[in-house]
Amino acid sequence: MDYELEYDYMGYPCAKFSMGHEAFGRWFTEELSKDIVLxxxxxxxxxxxxxNTLIEKTFRGKVFELTIEIEQASVRALSLDYDSEEELGDNLELFDQELMSDCGLTDFQEALISWREFIT
Known part of the structure; x- marks a missing residue:
């Protein structure tokens, strides 16, 4: 999972993640921003x-929900109101990648640590 961390023209931190993980970029940028406490x-x-003292934890934000569990982390836009088991058409699949993504927990943890260092 590749990503770039940068500041936008207004001085806000932004994250851009590789294809298939774009939703993480939006989550880092829109939900975390400079929130060190979170x-x-x-x-x-x-x-x-x-x-092994916690099995799963969900953090619900304004736009996205983050769920972390033993082997993975996933983000999902709150605006998604369809059954995730449904087949997506080709036109919606690319759009959907910006609304939900998952990755290994270790990769997510490394990105989160990098983000923390970046914003402090």
Whole structure:
């Protein structure tokens, strides 16, 4: 999972993630922004999951929901109101990649640590 961290023209932190993980870029940019407290809460939850004291944790934001569990992290736009088991048409599949993504928990943790260092 590749990503770039940069500041926009207004000085806000932005994340751009590789194809298939675009929703993470939006989540980092729109939900986390400069919120160190939330970053630390998520990192703490990841530690609890790694130590088997927590099975799963969901963080609901204004636009996205983050779910972390033993082997993966996933983000999903709250605006998605269809059954995720339904087949998407070709036209919606690319759009959908910007609304939901998942990755390994270790990759997500590394990106989150990089984001924390970037915004401090």
């Amino acid at each position: 970053v630390d809460k998520i990192l703490s939850s990841i530690s609890q999951i790694e130590n």
